[in-house]
Amino acid sequence: MVKAKRKKTNLGSYKFGSVLFSITLSLFITGLVGLILLQAKALTSLIRENIEIQVFLNKNLSESDIKKLENTIRSKPYILEKDGEKRFSYISKEEAARVFTSEIGEDFTQFLNENPLRDTFTFSVEESYQSADQLEDLVRELQLMEGIFEVSYMQDLVESINKNLVKVSMILGAFVLILLITVVILINNTIRLALFSQRFLIRSMQLVGATKGFIRKPFLRRSFFFGALGGLLASAMLFGLMEYGRQMIEGFNLLYNLEWLLLLFSGLIILGAILSLLSTLKSVNKYLNMSLDDLY
Structure with a gap:
């Protein structure tokens, strides 16, 4: 009669397939929300960049006065700087007249006998200066300058x-909080169920004199690895999704920020490793301190 071979079970070698899947899925959803927040922030910044202030100058200013005034305003910290350049432009009244004439298809200066337009400075404002009070202070400061x-x-x-940004931020903040709580509970329950099959092996190791630290070590090492791996897999999926969006959606590159993406992916890997580690530690400690009757 041939005896069936009993498969040897090593401490900490429980099946991690379902655990890895749950961790990866949870982190992917978390990362997806993170991507939405990043894209919303990028979109908000683009909208804010289009908020411009127009400064109309007094008539009959000399070129030197205009240049001096331009240098003064350009030096202000509230002028938006992007790609190493200030978002600041000067439009003379002659140029403004040409543009307006081309738009309406008629030279309005002919029947007015003069050009009523004024030399103008136009600039975008740094996002940190775009509250209502700051903009009002900024306008008052400019209006006090001679020649404006x-x-x-x-x-x-x-x-x-x-106003809309405050509302959206509150809604998204509440949603992210609920999602994080859900992810923590999901990962914790998945690992707890996976460790349930190891409870008797843990007790057996205790009976032969193994210390709690010795028993915990392989579980914690394995859980940390698979938590980080889940974060890495989730990050890879999100990166693929972003690349697909860049290819399929025109203008998507305007919202693409590699630096923020790398920070998000790093956060997912660290989050996965830490949540997995803490959940495993909690579950192993529970079975280490559980009585034999409770194990059944």
């Missing part, structure tokens, strides 16, 4: 953007 006739900006648009 009027300062204008789209006040209603700024107020609308700021």
Whole structure:
């Protein structure tokens, strides 16, 4: 009669397929929400970059006065700087007249006998200066400068953007909090169920004199590895999704920030490793301190 071979079970060698799948899926969903937040932030920044302030100058200013005024305003910290260049432009009244004439198809200066337009500075404002109060202070500061006739900006648009951003931030913040709690519970329950099959092996190791630290070590090492691996797999899936979006959606590159993506992926790997480690530690300690009757 041939005896069936009993498969040897090593401490900490429980099946991690379902655990890895759960960790990867949970982190992928978390990362997807993170991507949405990053894209929302990038989109918000693009919208804010289009908030411009127009500075209309007094008539009959000399070129030297205009240049001096331009240098003064350019040096201000609230001027948006992107790709090493200030988002600042000067449009003379002659150039403005040519543009306006080409748009309406008629030279309006002919029947007015003069050019009513003014030399204008137009610039974008740094995001940190775009609150309603800061913009009002900025406008007042500019209007006090000699040679400036009027300062204008789209006040209603700024107020609308700021109000909507507060509402969206509160909703997304609550959603992220709920999601994180759900992910923690899911990973914790998955690991706890996986370790349930190891409870008698843990007790057997205790009976032969193994210390708690010796028993914990292979479980913690394995869980840390698979948690990090789950984060890595989730990051790879998200990166593939981003690359697909760049190829299929026109203008998607404007929202693409590799530095923020790398930070998100690093966070997912660390989060997966830590959550897996802590959940395993909690479950192993539970079975280490459980009585024999409770194990059944």
